[in-house]
Amino acid sequence: MFDSLSDRLSQTFATLRGKGRLSDKDIEQTCTEIREALLEADVALSVVNGVVEKVRERSVGVQVTPGLNPSQQIITIIYEELVAVLGGAARRITLAKRPPTVIMLAGLQGAGKTTLAGKLAMWLKREGHTPLLVACDLQRPNAVEQLSQVAKQVGVPIFSPEPGNGVGDPIKVARDGVELARTKLHDVVIVDTAGRLGVDAELMNQASKIRDAISPDEILFVVDAMIGQDALTTAEAFRDGVGFTGVVLTKLDGDARGGAALSLSSVIGKPIMFASSGEKLSDFDLFYPERMAQRILGMGDVASLAEQAKRAIGGDEIEAMEAKFASGQDFTLTDFLKQMQGLKQMGSMSKILGMLPGAAAMKKQIADIDESEIVRVEAIIQSMTPLERENPKILNGSRRARIAQGSGRKVSEVNSLMERFTGAQKMMRQMAKGGMPQLPPGMKMPMGMGGAMGQGMGPGMGQGMGQGMGALGGGFGAGKQTPQKKKSKSGNPAKRALEEGR
Amino acid sequence: MFNGSGRLFRRREKLEPSQKFGRRLRAIFTSGKLDQAEWDELEATLLGADVGTNATRSILADMRERMSRKDEPVEALRATLLAALACEQSRDIELRKSADGTPRVMLIVGVNGAGKTTSVGKLAHLAVEEGAQVVIAAADTFRAAATEQVETWAKRAGAQLISGEPGGDPAAIAFDAVKSAKESGADLVLVDTAGRLHTKVDLMNELGKVRRVVEKGAAVDEILLVLDATTGQNGLTQAKVFGDAVALTGVILTKLDGSARGGIIIAIQQELGIPVKFVGLGEGIDDLAPFDAELFVEGILS
Structure with a gap:
C-alpha cells in the first residue's frame, strides 16, 4: 500500500542526474x-x-555524479543511521551466575506474550537449557x-498451580515457580504475566510486585510490530512502572x-533482543538490526523472502535438490x-516479487502478472507422463498435442512453456557450474527458484525477472555477514549502493 | 435494529484517556487565528494519534479551508474531524433475527491479539442484554486454548456455544452453529475466527471459505474486523486485505481505554469507507459500546 522510500526518492531525484551537487531545495524535498x-x-x-536532521547534515556533501544515483546514496546514509540506532544497544540474554536465570515477560494485551513464552522456551531448550x-x-x-x-507442544515443564480466570495470586505463583526451578534444577525460568495497559496503575503495580518477588535477571518487554505512535508512551509506562532490560518484537x-x-x-535505549515471526513455535530468532533497517525502509526483504522460500519448499527438499545438481x-x-x-x-506472485529489492522498477509488470499463469503451467506439466517430465527432449509433436488436450491448453502454450523451461534449465546448469554466489547460513534460496520465477511468469516477464533474480543473488552478497570477495556488482542499484558505500 | 448511542454516552468516562487528544488540541488554539507553530502542533498531534500522513494532510487542508472562511478554530476542527469520520454506510447493527426467522450472522475477523474473542464475548453479552438469543461458534481451532477462552465468555454472557475439535475445520463449526441457531430459533450467530495475519494467503483463503460455507446456511450480515487501537499505519493495510478477502462491513476498535488514540480508523474510513461500529473500552464484559462519530469527536474535543 505504501511506496517504499527508495521509490519515493527515485521520483524526487528523477531530474537530478548531471547536477554537481544537491541543492538546498533538493535536500528539503x-x-x-x-x-x-x-x-x-x-x-x-x-x-x-531526529533521523531527518542527521540525514540532512550528511546529505549536504552528497555529490551527484552521472554514474551514481543520488537517491541510492541518500538511502545508504539513512540505512546506516538506522542500523546505528537499532544495533547500538544490541546484546544477548544475560544468564545468571547462579542459576536459575529468571526471565519475566511483560507487555500489552495481545502483544503475544504467551506464545512468545513457548517460543523462548523452545529456543532455550535447543540451546541446551532446561527451562x-x-x-x-x-x-x-x-x-x-x-x-x-x-x-506441552514444546515439551517443557510448566508450573501452574492456579486455574487463572481471575483466581489466584500471581505474585505467590511467581515466587513458588522460581523456588521450584531451584529445587528441580531448571537453569532458566520464564514467567508469563498478564497483559496490561500502560495506564492501568493497579496491574502495573502487580507487575512490579512480581518483579520484586522474583528479582528477574531479564525483564523482556513484548511488543507487537504493528504498534503505532503509542509505542513510546507504552514503553515509557512499562519502563517506569516495571522496568525492562530488553525488547522482543512479535508478529x-x-x-x-x-x-x-x-x-x-x-x-x-533498551536493546531489541529477539524477533518473533510466525504461528509456529519455532518461528523465533535473534534480532538483526540490518534486516530491521531494510524492513523499515521498505528496501525489499530478501532475507525474509529466502526464509519464506525455505519454509514453503522445505529444507530437506532444498538440500536434496542441491545435492542432485551438484552431482551433475x-x-x-x-x-x-x-x-x-x-x-x-x-503467496501471490505479485507479493513475492514485491519483496525483491528493485521491485519498484518493475511495478507495472508486477501489477500485470496473471496469477493464474502458474495454475496453467502446473496443469500442462501435470498432463505429462513421468518419463516426459524427466526427459523433456522426447516431447515430439504428437506428445505435445496430447498434453495440450489433457491440460485444456493450446499446443502453442505447451511450446512456449517448453521454451521457457529450456531457458531455466540453461540457467540451472550455469548455476551448478558455480555461478551461484555462496550464501550465508540460513539465507539459502532454493536453487533454481529464479528459474521457476523467471520462466513461470509468462511472456514478457521472463527476461526482467531473470535479471531480478540475478539481483537476488547479488543481494545476498550485500549483507554485512557475507564476506563476498567477488565483485558481483548487484543488478539492483540499492544493493549496489550499499556495497559500494561500505 | 440497534444503535444504542446512549450506551456510549453512559460509558463516556471510559474514553477519558483519548480526551487528552482533545484537551491538547484545545490548548493549541489559544487564539482565533493560527500561526505556523500552531499548525505544526496540530499536525504533530494528528500524526501522533496514528492518523497517518495522508489523512493528516487532507484533514489539515480541510481545516485550512474552513479557517479561511473565518470559522472559529475548535469549531472548524470539530467539523473537519466529523467530516473525516462521515460515512455513507450505516453503523447500525441488527441483533434480532429477520422477519422470516433466519438468524443474523456476524463473522468476527482480525489479526492475532487484536481482541476478537473478547469482543465476541462482549458482543454476545450486549445482544443478550438486548433480549437476543445468541449462539457463538468457536471457529478458532488453531490457537491453544482458544475454545476454552471463548467458552468462558459464552458462559458469562449467557450464550450457547458450538465448538469442535482443536485443529478442526472452522467452516464446519460455523456452519453447525448456524444450523443449530436455525433449529433453536436463535437471533444471532457470532463466529469467532482464528487470528490471522493478513499476509498469510492460505489463512485469508480459509476465511473466504468460512464465509462461503456459512452462506449455505444463512446470509452473513456483518463481517467485522477487530482492530487494536494501538495499531499504527499497518491497520490500513489490514483493513484493505481483509476487505478484499471477505468484504468487511465494519470495524470494532478495541483497547481504546489505553493511551492509544486509534487515529488509524480515520484513515480506514477515509480511504476504504469502512465504518467503525463498536469500540472496546476495557476488560469487563460490559465494556463495548457502539461507535458514534459525533460523540467520539465530542469526546476528543471536550
Whole structure:
C-alpha cells in the first residue's frame, strides 16, 4: 500500500542526474520524503525528526555524479543511521551466575506474550537449557490453559498451580515457580504475566510486585510490530512502572514496517533482543538490526523472502535438490513443478516479487502478472507422463498435442512453456557450474527458484525477472555477514549502493 | 435494529484517556487565528494519534479551508474531524433475527491479539442484554486454548456455544452453529475466527471459505474486523486485505481505554469507507459500546 522510500526518492531525484551537487531545495524535498516514509513505517514523530536532521547534515556533501544515483546514496546514509540506532544497544540474554536465570515477560494485551513464552522456551531448550514455564497470567480467560498447551507442544515443564480466570495470586505463583526451578534444577525460568495497559496503575503495580518477588535477571518487554505512535508512551509506562532490560518484537511475519523498533532503540535505549515471526513455535530468532533497517525502509526483504522460500519448499527438499545438481544431474520438469508449487505456497506472485529489492522498477509488470499463469503451467506439466517430465527432449509433436488436450491448453502454450523451461534449465546448469554466489547460513534460496520465477511468469516477464533474480543473488552478497570477495556488482542499484558505500 | 448511542454516552468516562487528544488540541488554539507553530502542533498531534500522513494532510487542508472562511478554530476542527469520520454506510447493527426467522450472522475477523474473542464475548453479552438469543461458534481451532477462552465468555454472557475439535475445520463449526441457531430459533450467530495475519494467503483463503460455507446456511450480515487501537499505519493495510478477502462491513476498535488514540480508523474510513461500529473500552464484559462519530469527536474535543 505504501511506496517504499527508495521509490519515493527515485521520483524526487528523477531530474537530478548531471547536477554537481544537491541543492538546498533538493535536500528539503528529500527530507520531506524521508519524514513521510518513516512516519508511514510508524516511527515515533520525535525520532523521525531526529533521523531527518542527521540525514540532512550528511546529505549536504552528497555529490551527484552521472554514474551514481543520488537517491541510492541518500538511502545508504539513512540505512546506516538506522542500523546505528537499532544495533547500538544490541546484546544477548544475560544468564545468571547462579542459576536459575529468571526471565519475566511483560507487555500489552495481545502483544503475544504467551506464545512468545513457548517460543523462548523452545529456543532455550535447543540451546541446551532446561527451562521451566510459570503461568502468572491469572487474568485473561484461559491464559493458563493456553500456556499449558504451549508447554506441552514444546515439551517443557510448566508450573501452574492456579486455574487463572481471575483466581489466584500471581505474585505467590511467581515466587513458588522460581523456588521450584531451584529445587528441580531448571537453569532458566520464564514467567508469563498478564497483559496490561500502560495506564492501568493497579496491574502495573502487580507487575512490579512480581518483579520484586522474583528479582528477574531479564525483564523482556513484548511488543507487537504493528504498534503505532503509542509505542513510546507504552514503553515509557512499562519502563517506569516495571522496568525492562530488553525488547522482543512479535508478529514480524506481517507486513508492518515495524518502525516501533527504531523508536524504542532510540528513545528508551533498551536493546531489541529477539524477533518473533510466525504461528509456529519455532518461528523465533535473534534480532538483526540490518534486516530491521531494510524492513523499515521498505528496501525489499530478501532475507525474509529466502526464509519464506525455505519454509514453503522445505529444507530437506532444498538440500536434496542441491545435492542432485551438484552431482551433475539435470534440472527437470519435475523440479520445475516442485518449485512452482513451493512458490504458490508463499503467496501471490505479485507479493513475492514485491519483496525483491528493485521491485519498484518493475511495478507495472508486477501489477500485470496473471496469477493464474502458474495454475496453467502446473496443469500442462501435470498432463505429462513421468518419463516426459524427466526427459523433456522426447516431447515430439504428437506428445505435445496430447498434453495440450489433457491440460485444456493450446499446443502453442505447451511450446512456449517448453521454451521457457529450456531457458531455466540453461540457467540451472550455469548455476551448478558455480555461478551461484555462496550464501550465508540460513539465507539459502532454493536453487533454481529464479528459474521457476523467471520462466513461470509468462511472456514478457521472463527476461526482467531473470535479471531480478540475478539481483537476488547479488543481494545476498550485500549483507554485512557475507564476506563476498567477488565483485558481483548487484543488478539492483540499492544493493549496489550499499556495497559500494561500505 | 440497534444503535444504542446512549450506551456510549453512559460509558463516556471510559474514553477519558483519548480526551487528552482533545484537551491538547484545545490548548493549541489559544487564539482565533493560527500561526505556523500552531499548525505544526496540530499536525504533530494528528500524526501522533496514528492518523497517518495522508489523512493528516487532507484533514489539515480541510481545516485550512474552513479557517479561511473565518470559522472559529475548535469549531472548524470539530467539523473537519466529523467530516473525516462521515460515512455513507450505516453503523447500525441488527441483533434480532429477520422477519422470516433466519438468524443474523456476524463473522468476527482480525489479526492475532487484536481482541476478537473478547469482543465476541462482549458482543454476545450486549445482544443478550438486548433480549437476543445468541449462539457463538468457536471457529478458532488453531490457537491453544482458544475454545476454552471463548467458552468462558459464552458462559458469562449467557450464550450457547458450538465448538469442535482443536485443529478442526472452522467452516464446519460455523456452519453447525448456524444450523443449530436455525433449529433453536436463535437471533444471532457470532463466529469467532482464528487470528490471522493478513499476509498469510492460505489463512485469508480459509476465511473466504468460512464465509462461503456459512452462506449455505444463512446470509452473513456483518463481517467485522477487530482492530487494536494501538495499531499504527499497518491497520490500513489490514483493513484493505481483509476487505478484499471477505468484504468487511465494519470495524470494532478495541483497547481504546489505553493511551492509544486509534487515529488509524480515520484513515480506514477515509480511504476504504469502512465504518467503525463498536469500540472496546476495557476488560469487563460490559465494556463495548457502539461507535458514534459525533460523540467520539465530542469526546476528543471536550
